[in-house]
Amino acid sequence: MSETQDRAEAAGPPHAPLGPREQEEIESKTPISPPAVFEVIRRAGRREMMRPASALLAAGLVAGVALGFSLLTEALLRAHLPQADWRPLVENLGYTVGFVIVIEGRLQLFTENTITAVMPVLEARLPRAAIRLLRLWALVLTANLVGAAAFGTALWASRAYDPALWQAAEQIARHAMSFGATETLFRGVGAGWLIAALVWTMSTTEHGHLALIVIFTYVIALAGFTHVVAGTVEATAVVLAGHMGPWAALTGSVLPTLAGNILGGTVLFALLAWAQIRAELHRQRTGEG
Incomplete structure (x- = not known):
């Protein structure tokens, strides 16, 4: 059964005949259904899974470098803002830039792929789909981590050119790395869930994506949630500055954050979203109801 038929059934019989223009207006103002959102994300995920490895690596590398601008912009704002209670409210806006x-x-x-690429696997339930997912991941x-580490290295290497900027970046990075492994994992769950929710929400509309990105990632920054790629920029800076060893950074921050992001994005969001719409998808495809 089509989505249009579902909407018509949900609306019930009209009180008066409607012309094509009125029908079009109703359709344009009817919210997109969860199965339709799922299909949008599933198709996007399938396209990503079929891309050549070279394209995925190149896009992932650039993305890792780009997320370094979150730390850089935060540090720029901290370096130029006075010490005040309201400073974090402005400073954390910098975190949104990389995203x-x-x-x-x-x-x-x-972290986008913890939901986007998972949806085709949930729908197909085939071993080769799972293999493609693992390949993509x-x-x-x-590529993300290499790019993020490269940005963190460049930031550390250029510390002498702007000591105030480096000091601000170092403070932010050390604070982000100060949580224990367990707390870091739970904070990673929050970030993974919000990124997955961002992908889902963006799929419901063609406009306003910039505002959505800023809002969701601003909440991640304000809440102190941890993101594995942005966190790798911070971990690299902290390690190169001599405040932490590479193994401690990997096991105490990067890996727990990775586990939390997957748990939040795939388990707590993607699987629960799938559970919500699985029965509805089955009804539409079999023509029941």
């Missing part, structure tokens, strides 16, 4: 570049630029970000995550 705007990545998402609006259609680059490859691992491995390529994109590797």
Whole structure:
């Protein structure tokens, strides 16, 4: 059964005959249904899974570098703002910059794929779909982390050119790395869930994506949630500055954040969203009801 038929049934019999113009106006103002949102995300995920490895690596590398601008912009704002209670409200807006570049630029970000590429696997339930998902994850995550580490290295290497900027970036990075592994994991769950929710919400509308990206990622920053790619920029800066060893940064921050992002994006959002619409999809495809 089509989505249009579903909408007609939900609306019930009209009180008076409606012309084509009125019908079009009703359709344009009827919210998109969850199965339709699922289909939008599923098709996008399938396209990403079929892309060549070289394209995924290149887009993932650029995305990793781009997320470094979140830390850089935060540091710029901190370096130029006075010490005040309201400073975090402004400073954390800088965190949104990297995500705007990545998402609006259609680059490859691992945490987007914790929902986008999972939907085709849930729908297909085939081993080859799961293999394609793991391939996508491995390529994109590797490229993201390499790009993020490269940005963190460049930021550390240029510390002498603007000491105030480096000091601000170092403070932000050390604070982000100060949580224990367990707390970091839970904070990663929050970030993973919000990124998945952002992808889902953006699929319901053709407009206003910039505002959605800013709002969702601003909440991530304000709440102190952890994101594995942005966190790798911070971890690299902290390690190179000598405040933490590479193994401690990997096991205490990067890996727990990765686990939390997957748990929040795939388990707590994608699987629950799938559970919500699975019965409805089955009814539409079999023509029941």
